[in-house]
Amino acid sequence: MKVTYYGQACTMIEAAGRRLLTDPWLTEGAYGGTWFHTHVLAEAGVTPETIRKDVDYIFLSHEHQDHLDPATLQHFPKDVPVLICRFPTRKFRHHLEEIGLTNIQELASGEPRNLGDGLEVTIFGSAEYTNDAAILVTAEGHSVFNETDCKLGYRELELLRDRNIDIGFFMFSGANWYPMLYENSAEAKLEQVRRRRRLLLKGFVERVRLTRPRIAVPSAGPCTILDPDLRWLNSKELGIFIDPEDAVAAIRAAGLPTDGVNMAATDVWDSSRGIERHAPPAFRLPRDQYLEEAAGRWADVIRARKAAEPPAQADLPTLLPRHFERLVAAQTPAIRARIGAKVGFHVTGPHGGSWTLDFTRPSAPFVEEGLASDWTYRIEAEDKLIYPFVSGAEPFLEDLFLSMRVNLARRPDVYNEPLYHFLYEPDPGKLHDWYAAH
Amino acid sequence: MPHIDLALDGLPEDQPIRVEAGDLGIVVVRTALGVVAYEDSCPHAQWRLSLGEVFNGRLECPGHGWEFEVATGQCVTVPAHCLRAMKVEMLEPGTVRVAWDERPVQMAASSEQ
Numbered sequence: 383m384k385v386t387y388y389g390q391a392c393t394m395i396e397a398a399g400r401r402l403l404t405d406p407w408l409t410e411g412a413y414g415g416t417w418f419h420t421h422v423l424a425e426a427g428v429t430p431e432t433i434r435k436d437v438d439y440i441f442l443s444h445e446h447q448d449h450l451d452p453a454t455l456q457h458f459p460k461d462v463p464v465l466i467c468r469f470p471t472r473k474f475r476h477h478l479e480e481i482g483l484t485n486i487q488e489l490a491s492g493e494p495r496n497l498g499d500g501l502e503v504t505i506f507g508s509a510e511y512t513n514d515a516a517i518l519v520t521a522e523g524h525s526v527f528n529e530t531d532c533k534l535g536y537r538e539l540e541l542l543r544d545r546n547i548d549i550g551f552f553m554f555s556g557a558n559w560y561p562m563l564y565e566n567s568a569e570a571k572l573e574q575v576r577r578r579r580r581l582l583l584k585g586f587v588e589r590v591r592l593t594r595p596r597i598a599v600p601s602a603g604p605c606t607i608l609d610p611d612l613r614w615l616n617s618k619e620l621g622i623f624i625d626p627e628d629a630v631a632a633i634r635a636a637g638l639p640t641d642g643v644n645m646a647a648t649d650v651w652d653s654s655r656g657i658e659r660h661a662p663p664a665f666r667l668p669r670d671q672y673l674e675e676a677a678g679r680w681a682d683v684i685r686a687r688k689a690a691e692p693p694a695q696a697d698l699p700t701l702l703p704r705h706f707e708r709l710v711a712a713q714t715p716a717i718r719a720r721i722g723a724k725v726g727f728h729v730t731g732p733h734g735g736s737w738t739l740d741f742t743r744p745s746a747p748f749v750e751e752g753l754a755s756d757w758t759y760r761i762e763a764e765d766k767l768i769y770p771f772v773s774g775a776e777p778f779l780e781d782l783f784l785s786m787r788v789n790l791a792r793r794p795d796v797y798n799e800p801l802y803h804f805l806y807e808p809d810p811g812k813l814h815d816w817y818a819a820h
Numbered sequence: 821m822p823h824i825d826l827a828l829d830g831l832p833e834d835q836p837i838r839v840e841a842g843d844l845g846i847v848v849v850r851t852a853l854g855v856v857a858y859e860d861s862c863p864h865a866q867w868r869l870s871l872g873e874v875f876n877g878r879l880e881c882p883g884h885g886w887e888f889e890v891a892t893g894q895c896v897t898v899p900a901h902c903l904r905a906m907k908v909e910m911l912e913p914g915t916v917r918v919a920w921d922e923r924p925v926q927m928a929a930s931s932e933q
Contacts, residue, residue: 536883
């Protein structure tokens, strides 16, 4: 068995005469141009054009742009067999069909599938509301586990210990906007960042301890942010994007019977020869140095991309309230009560404005113009960034948050998970079913 | 009632500690107000809460970030859930007794509105 790492959650797994590619994201600038790979892949010669296309399967864990990249997938045959987890709704599958994939195979979580010649895959669905999945591939007496950034339940992780994993790829870094983008005192945010980083590393070490692979590779992050306006997010003190070397050190410090290995893009694990280093020397530089040098190399590209962003259209003030009125009204009263928030949108730019989504109202209308004085959650974004989501061009509103090009505030400073679930996937049936069970 | 006795000075303030009694894992937290103990299992996905962190009177699970009121075990993130509480009794000198019954885990009443 041979596994080539292509950054983030992308691995090419070769065994039993087959090739299986996981989460191929091989371009740069996901989420409104903000996310680059830990190391820019093109600097290792890896692009959608250069990656080999003769793969037998592609596994796609979920819809996030750093895992599912239409610009990469368009370089593969449309009928390549695509393995996904069977999620509670068909939104993910529909998205794949809309980008032209024609051979989508849904696997039930936890059920092994024999793909022939001794190649077996098992997909595990997330324990969370969000759609996400991990994959275990077994062949030739070896096993590779790619967690992507799927958060599994404790018992599932314990059961994986019996699968004799040779090499596991585990998420370890933060990958979202909390707490950095929230309005808060500098002191509070520093403490929140410190706590978040500690918990992320603890969780990483615990998942490695539970699954007990021979080799653990920190993966699925950290993203690299090279936009001059947002580079502060890479900071150890101000951000939650963790250096893979810190994750390897955490494994070592825990005294686990597992080798923590920092694989950079294009490095290979081979079941006969072990780890083979192929990544360019620049990918071995200290993180701060790499970030500084990469930012210089990519500054002109980022500036040009931002200048070319399409503007919002004049109908934004009509579309935004209509879009959210429909979504809020579609929920059951119990779900609206569970969310119980007053969400203010402050949209800047030529076609901006302010609106409030009021989940506490007993009946429609749920959206009113203006920012309610007693808002509990506030989202501030440029009109051109929010327009694709309210016009229907982009299906996943969470991508706006992941662009890191928003300012957020909440009163009180408490996580409202039902609100997050609504913003993530406001499917009324899914929300109802989830909260009936939770 | 089965129980386990713990030395108070072995419980650092606001740091969750795991103790085991047979198959039962217990998370013990000493705060400025006293000592509390719960089953060491998050009701969401069964992660060990003892790996979490205490802040502002809350215990955060390292698995998926659910938060619980340390004093009551009430889940803040999804209020329909509550931790299984153990009985805590202060013994003299400097010893705390954590006791539990053998009943199955009880869920708190739902706060669904």
